[in-house]
């Protein structure tokens with residue numbers, strides 16, 4: 001019944017999302033495993049995730065909660081639907097009946113079943129890289145081994161899935177089906193990540209067989225069938241095939257990637273047409289990640305042009321103050337944010353994918369605007385989507401005044417955003433540092449330690465940002481390293497900066513929205529201290545100057561509004577309903593208002609910091625209404641909030 005309901009939604013145009021996920025491969029990474037290097041010069045290269053270790057912070061705490069959850073899900077539970085599909089129940093725990101099955105989107109009647117196993121392969125690979133802890137690799141090996149057994153048992157030319165091939169047949173025939181290529185993409189990517197991050201050769205062997213199956217299966221598809229098939233959500237499967245092409249150099253994988261070029265959607269972008277309105281956001285976004293990667297490995301300039309136009313369009317015309325986008329999963333008309341303050345804004349997978357696209361475009365262009373967006377979306381959306389009490393994940397980030405985050409449940413959700421969450425929370429180290437052929441970029445202010453092997457250099461970043469405005473870098477090196485350091489001077493830091501080297505002030509020539517360049521010979525023990533002064537700011541929506549969000553530095557603030565009217569199972573999703581986030585009734589009490597009688601007054605007149613509580617503010621001098629407390633939205637959990645205000 002559920003699935004039938006889903007078909008109806010799909011064909012009514014109100015698509016319940018699957019989402020793309022699994023890691024993308026960025027320039028400069030995994031050089032020992034890539035046979036085709038980038039042929040286009042990059043402005044910046046990524047480090048391997050294993051070279052960055054998180055130090056104590058809220059980010060690390062999130063990662064540890066995610067880790068505990070991943071490790072608690074038994075391998076046999078992750079394999080049972082695959083084994084069922086192949087007719088084998090070889091779990092060490094015994095037969096099929098003894099395994100506690102995953103529910104929600106992993107239940108046996110859900111057409112997306114199996115996607116979580118792919119996400120978890122990626123999540124475990126990222127956790128292994130982030131921490132070096134063998135426990136993640138050992139668990140990964142068991143899953144990969146189990147999948148290899150299933151692939152052999154299926155005996156279908158390398159096909160491997162938790163559902164039968166007839167879902168693919170239905171997709172090709174244009175018959176109703178949810179999103180089989182989307183789900184396969186998760187498994188492709190999970191296995192690729194296992195090879196790249198954990199050096200698991202068996203994973204590469206299994207995924208190559210899967211790709212060769214795809215090559216054979218799609219060889220007989222007619223152009224007309226192809227056109228219909230790729231209208232359906234296929235995630236970032238093109239990106240996975242490009243990555244396999246890079247690893248192996250086999251042309252079949254490149255043709256597979258190109259097979260999934262979706263002309264109908266992408267060609268208008270070449271003509272600089274904003275065709276986003278009404279499109280399912282997370283079906284759309286991942287198509288661009290593959291294109292950006294294609295450009296990096298030498299495919300035509302068109303791929304870059306399209307990706308950049310899309311990114312600019314989403315950021316400039318379709319995003320909320322948190323860096324998230326969409327209402328009920330679809331893009332709306334450009335610059336109409338104030339008309340879409342609903343309980344169904346900002347699917348987490350969309351942000352996950354925008355961040356991946358952002359990383360590619362930063363490598364290509366090296367522009368600070370990409371790093372600014374990364375910070376905005378990482379702090380305001382991704383970090384706050386995990387419930388600190390339980391580690392559960394919110395699908396949407398509601399902008400509805402008086403709404404609240406609705407979290408998944410442990411065994412009965414397994415939504416797409418839970419899947420991407422397994423990865424989001426495992427890779428906070430990945431976009432802090434980049435390098436070019438000369439020096440080092442510091443893009444994010446997150447407590448961490450970078451080991452740059454090629455330079456014989458360690459850089460430790462101590463910071464409690466954003467609670468603290470200062471970041472301290474300490475250099476550790478056997479011999480002095482001459483190089484420029486590019487320290488991001490964020491666009492929001494319009495109150496200026498204080499920079500000190502070994503305690504001595506340094507004159508800064510650059511402006512916000514650029515890089516502070518410190519070019520010198522870095523010696524062991526050198527310290528660079530950078531402070532960016534934050535200030536309160538009102539951010540009007542483009543369609544209504546009297547509807548505003550409030551930020552402090554890069555951090556979006558929201559008013560804490562308590563739990564009145566929140567009915568159980570709130571703040572959790574109802575475990576009996578797989579998709580209730582999509583129609584969730586927030587029961588917002590009539591007493592909650594987002595009107596502020598402060599029009600024309602400077603924000604500093606009516607919003608005052610609470611001493612001793614960083615990032616916390618209280619209203620003052622407001623003629624009517626009760627006093628409100630503002631905290632970072634990422635820190636606001638299990639209660640109602642308001643992000644956007646109407647000024648009167």
Ligand SMILES: [Zn+2]
Nearest residue numbers: 019349416417
């Ligand atoms: Zn999602």
